[in-house]
Amino acid sequence: MSNKENNRDNTQYLTIKEEKAIARENKKIMTQFEREKNRKNVDESEYTTQMRNPSNVIEFDNLHTYFYTDVGVNKAVNGVSFVVPEGKIVGIVGESGCGKSVTSLSAMQLVQGPVGQIVDGSIRYTTSEGKCYDIAKMPRDEMRRIRGKEISMIFQEPMTSLNPVFKIGEQLDEALEIYNENLSASEIKARSIEMLELVGIADPENIYSNYPHELSGGMRQRVMIAMALICEPRLIIADEPTTALDVTIQAQILDLLLEVKDSIKGSIMLITHDLGVIANMADYVVVMYAGKIVEAGEINDIFKNPKHPYTVGLMRSLPSLSNIENQEKLFSIPGQVPNAVNLPDYCYFCNRCDYSFDACYESYPEDILFEDGHRAACFLYADRFKDLDLNRPQLPKNIASSSDDQFARKIPQGRVDFESINNPKEKL
Numbered sequence: 001m002s003n004k005e006n007n008r009d010n011t012q013y014l015t016i017k018e019e020k021a022i023a024r025e026n027k028k029i030m031t032q033f034e035r036e037k038n039r040k041n042v043d044e045s046e047y048t049t050q051m052r053n054p055s056n057v058i059e060f061d062n063l064h065t066y067f068y069t070d071v072g073v074n075k076a077v078n079g080v081s082f083v084v085p086e087g088k089i090v091g092i093v094g095e096s097g098c099g100k101s102v103t104s105l106s107a108m109q110l111v112q113g114p115v116g117q118i119v120d121g122s123i124r125y126t127t128s129e130g131k132c133y134d135i136a137k138m139p140r141d142e143m144r145r146i147r148g149k150e151i152s153m154i155f156q157e158p159m160t161s162l163n164p165v166f167k168i169g170e171q172l173d174e175a176l177e178i179y180n181e182n183l184s185a186s187e188i189k190a191r192s193i194e195m196l197e198l199v200g201i202a203d204p205e206n207i208y209s210n211y212p213h214e215l216s217g218g219m220r221q222r223v224m225i226a227m228a229l230i231c232e233p234r235l236i237i238a239d240e241p242t243t244a245l246d247v248t249i250q251a252q253i254l255d256l257l258l259e260v261k262d263s264i265k266g267s268i269m270l271i272t273h274d275l276g277v278i279a280n281m282a283d284y285v286v287v288m289y290a291g292k293i294v295e296a297g298e299i300n301d302i303f304k305n306p307k308h309p310y311t312v313g314l315m316r317s318l319p320s321l322s323n324i325e326n327q328e329k330l331f332s333i334p335g336q337v338p339n340a341v342n343l344p345d346y347c348y349f350c351n352r353c354d355y356s357f358d359a360c361y362e363s364y365p366e367d368i369l370f371e372d373g374h375r376a377a378c379f380l381y382a383d384r385f386k387d388l389d390l391n392r393p394q395l396p397k398n399i400a401s402s403s404d405d406q407f408a409r410k411i412p413q414g415r416v417d418f419e420s421i422n423n424p425k426e427k428l
């Protein structure tokens with residue numbers, strides 16, 4: 001740890017009086033945001049916008065989502081910009097608490113209010129009817145037209161979305177009914193059963209009449225996927241969809257996601273802390289750290305030529321065959337993600353970074369652009385420091401020169417698409 005860092009002790013204690021003052025101030029801000037969101041009969045022009053690039057399904061632009069807690073403002077998402085192109089899978093990766101879920105919940109307007117609020121930025125989305133809305137500014141009532149039908153979400157734990165007191169069939173029927181009022185009861189049931197079949201459930205008629213607790217974890221996750229896809233959404237957000245499942249079922253569920261994505265011609269935002277899953281699935285990768293994007297690019301650029309020391313650290317943390325053969329201890333990035341209530345005004349990764357130098361403690365690094373949209377926020381690549389003799393990160397030889405199954409090995413069965421890892425551009 002450097003001396004500079006020692007001088008910057010972020011520990012702060014609040015008195016009861018200070019906490020009360022924060023709570024009062026928060027209440028004022030939250031009430032204002034809630035009032036804005038609950039407005040009725042808002043003119044559509046207030047939240048109509050235009051995509052920067054019409055071939056994107058969704059564009060996050062400088063998104064800020066904060067939680068107004070009694071100990072201060074938690075800047076969970078703090079200026080995030082990325083896009084999901086049509087038909088593509090964008091993987092979002094980062095340690096726990098980096099703001100991955102809050103980013104995706106923002107796109108669904110499901111951030112837990114009144115404490116959580118989108119405070120700045122835009123989320124541009126074009127509906128299947130061709131209208132482009134800024135979700136960040138949409139009133140709550142209007143958002144119901146998009147949530148579930150246009151954008152749907154698959155969560156890590158299916159029981160948080162499945163209601164234990166209703167049969168699977170009833171829940172699927174309901175999801176379909178909301179947006180298809182003109183379908184008859186028998187048509188709805190037939191579609192629900194067809195959907196169960198599509199997600200690989202054998203004997204779908206029987207399962208239709210089961211309660212969630214009667215199914216295994218893998219089956220429940222399949223039902224969740226069926227529910228998320230029944231209205232044929234254009235964008236599927238999968239938040240750690242396989243983390244609660246064992247590795248074989250994980251491979252089957254990821255396979256399934258890919259199949260159904262193609263069958264409904266959708267796009268996927270895939271959130272995971274598992275780089276192995278990203279390597280198998282994604283076309284583009286976004287690396288998040290403490291509410292910001294630290295690196296983003298095409299999968300090949302990120303895996304073969306990672307720039308940000310955090311991305312390199314994540315890669316090095318992947319277990320590999322050579323770790324086992326050489327009986328090496330698995331690498332882990334020392335330290336923790338900083339507290340989002342008390343972020344420094346310089347690089348957030350300083351306290352964990354082996355490559356930090358003076359400039360890193362003076363301001364937050366700007367995005368540096370590399371080839372083909374590959375970008376990283378790190379001073380090591382800033383032009384003004386290019387002549388300094390800095391220690392720049394390299395992937396350890398055993399990873400850099402390893403075959404691509406290095407990244408695919410976490411998924412022993414199912415789809416291991418080496419083509420996409422080697423030649424992602426050919427897929428575009």
Ligand SMILES: Nc1ncnc2c1ncn2[C@@H]1O[C@H](COP(=O)(O)OP(=O)(O)O)[C@@H](O)[C@H]1O
Pocket residue numbers: 067069074076094095096097098099100101102103112115116340
């Ligand atoms: N309901 C909430 N109230 C207060 N803070 C929250 C809430 N939900 C998430 N946060 C905070 O937002 C930050 C980002 O969380 P999250 O997006 O869930 O992380 P990830 O999905 O990357 O693990 C964390 O600091 C977390 O504590």
Ligand code: SF4
Pocket residue numbers: 308309310347348349350353354355356357360365377378379380
């Ligand atoms: S800006 Fe400095 S501290 Fe931050 S990641 Fe780059 S080298 Fe490390």
Ligand SMILES: [Mg+2]
Pocket residue numbers: 100101102239
């Ligand atoms: Mg999460």
